[in-house]
Amino acid sequence: MAPFFFILLASVFARLASATLYTVGGPAGWTLPSRAKLNYTEWSENTDFKIGDILEFNYVPKAHTVLEVTRTDFRYCNISNPLTKFDDASGKTTVTLTNPGNYYFIDGVGQHCEEGQKFQARVTNGSSSHSPSSSIASSPSSGFNPSLVPSSSPSSLEPALGPSAAIPPAVAAAPATSPPFCRVTLTAAFAIASALLHTSSAFH
Numbered sequence: 001m002a003p004f005f006f007i008l009l010a011s012v013f014a015r016l017a018s019a020t021l022y023t024v025g026g027p028a029g030w031t032l033p034s035r036a037k038l039n040y041t042e043w044s045e046n047t048d049f050k051i052g053d054i055l056e057f058n059y060v061p062k063a064h065t066v067l068e069v070t071r072t073d074f075r076y077c078n079i080s081n082p083l084t085k086f087d088d089a090s091g092k093t094t095v096t097l098t099n100p101g102n103y104y105f106i107d108g109v110g111q112h113c114e115e116g117q118k119f120q121a122r123v124t125n126g127s128s129s130h131s132p133s134s135s136i137a138s139s140p141s142s143g144f145n146p147s148l149v150p151s152s153s154p155s156s157l158e159p160a161l162g163p164s165a166a167i168p169p170a171v172a173a174a175p176a177t178s179p180p181f182c183r184v185t186l187t188a189a190f191a192i193a194s195a196l197l198h199t200s201s202a203f204h
Contacts, residue, residue, distance in 0.1 A: 019052035021094075024119075029058035030066065030107070033116040040119035049097055049123045055105075057086070057093040064117075065108040066093050074104035074120065077113035100125040 023029075028036040057066045067082035085108065086093040097103060100123050107117035 019050070019054060021054045021056055022047065022049075023056045023058065024105075025058070030064055031059065031117070032112060038116075040116065044119040044121055047121075049121050051097060051100060051123060051125060053097045053123070055095045055097065055121065057095070059091050059093075061087070061089055061091045063109065064112065066095070067106050067108040068095070069104050069106055071102065071104055074106060074118060077106060077111075077118070079106065079108040079113065082108065097121065097123045099123065 025031060025036075025038055025040070028038055031038070033039060059066070066086040067079060068084040068086075069078065069082050072078070073081060086095070087108075095103075095105075103121040103123065105119055105121070106113040
């Protein structure tokens with residue numbers, strides 16, 4: 001069992017090595033679509049999410065939250081019974097997509113969900129094969145380069161929103177060597193390994 005687990009863990013790290021970090025909302029962040037003419041649904045439908053990819057939500061604390069919900073709650077914008085609630089004081093939340101299937105995210109503040117602050121991420125089984133350069137190049141309308149954008153503090157994020165901001169189809173991310181990414185990768189690795197181990201055990 002031990003050798004199998006280490007082989008499984010190694011395969012998980014191999015997947016995560018090619019993972020992509022997506023900044024939800026691009027430079028505008030996780031905010032009301034009407035503030036920056038964002039369309040989260042269009043962005044997510046045009047993004048090829050893979051197991052191991054990471055979603056990064058940047059928002060003003062207390063003004064916004066991130067809720068992972070069921071399909072039904074997503075459809076009706078029900079914020080009362082989330083699967084997981086993220087309300088980080090730092091204004092930055094990262095979510096690793098550890099399993100294939102559909103993930104549903106909404107904002108849990110006021111009527112933000114009804115106003116369009118929601119999206120569905122469809123995750124396919126398999127390693128992420130896209131790279132930051134190819135992801136950006138695939139979008140003729142996107143001139144956003146994440147490596148050129150300075151980090152925004154939560155207090156400065158909301159006022160910076162403007163009518164011309166748009167979500168690039170795929171905003172790839174920081175190098176896998178950055179400390180925050182490493183911490184997320186390690187957690188994600190064990191989560192994915194546990195899920196795969198459970199699946200494998202079911203067939204024996």
